[in-house]
Amino acid sequence: MPRKPSYDRDALIAQARDIFWRQGWAGTSLKDLERELNLKPGSFYAAFGSKDALYALALERYAQDGVSRLTTMADEVGPLQALKTQPQIVISAKEMPARACMLAKTFAELQAKGHGLADKAGAHLEEMKECFATLFRRAQAAGEIGAHHDPDRLAARYQSDLLGLRLSAERDDVNAIELASDIAADLDRL
């Protein structure tokens, strides 16, 4: 009996993710979203409930895609090679809306105000870190990395390096390719 929506909800979430990723939370108005997603206010709120609810969906999508892309690559080329390749990938950014990490941007923007979305972003960052740690553990098990290292500590450092790289890659005065290869080179010394 009902009527079907004329839009593809998943596609709208992906589109919203890209806008939020680029412009941030406060930097994206509902006018922006309504225009880009081609939704009137009524439809928007019927579909997503609120700006924050859509942002949360966008964050989740972003984090899921990041983890699945990395684990897929690790299954194909091995854990260490995946970790070494990741820096290049995150700054290649041809069709990506931004090089900086959306989770980091969200966390940095909203943490001070105690916004719930900052906590969600922080949780996703933690998931991502645990994903890195798993790859370091697998690399250790495969003998690609010395057994004396703490994989959690390596993961924290590696994630921090990636966040720095991705932020630096937004700048014109930084050679991100050199930076990425230097970070990757560090993994060979473990």
Place this chain on the structure above:
Amino acid sequence: MPRKPSYDRDALIAQARDIFWRQGWAGTSLKDLERELNLKPGSFYAAFGSKDALYALALERYAQDGVSRLTTMADEVGPLQALKTQPQIVISAKEMPARACMLAKTFAELQAKGHGLADKAGAHLEEMKECFATLFRRAQAAGEIGAHHDPDRLAARYQSDLLGLRLSAERDDVNAIELASDIAADLDRL
């Protein structure tokens, strides 16, 4: 003949810097500033002209303080030791309003929208990077670092590491002290 302002302009700029540093550009309203600086709208605009103008002053103050603190330390303990100590310092954050870098936060928040303050923040980041490069050059001249390294490349990597560290240090699930000491330890392998 005139009447003197009842406030200390420099102190107000420092106070505004701390608020902006913590809450970001969009996250800080004029109401916030008027309340914290104890200024009515009229006085505020007579003193600073606009929110953006005050933000620019705050950025400048932030950058100047950062450079002068680092160069002072380098004069006291030497360039390499200063670079090795800096990571601990930036995350100690007893009386600092945030651990993340204000320049990086500003750049990340406003760059996508083409806001002029993002360019100013980017320029200050470049100054800071050049300051790091100078210290690496001085460390090289002193024989503390191998001559085969490119100091500009080292500076870019070091700055990126610091930005990542400072962002990570805002998180509860990251051991920032370990992170800082790992970054410092890397300098001994140069």
Place this chain on the structure above:
DNA sequence: GGCTTTATTGAGCGATCACTCAAGTATATA
């Protein structure tokens, strides 16, 4: 003290914010 000059005050400006809702429209079932 009188005068000039500037600082201070706070009500209020238009614009924009996230969001609501009643009315109209299209569709799947009966």
Place this chain on the structure above:
DNA sequence: TATATACTTGAGTGATCGCTCAATAAAGCC
């Protein structure tokens, strides 16, 4: 085809945004 059930529309909500300005108060110079 008739009806029930959504989806779509867009004018409009109160709140807040950055900011203005006329009125008032206070300080330095004569």
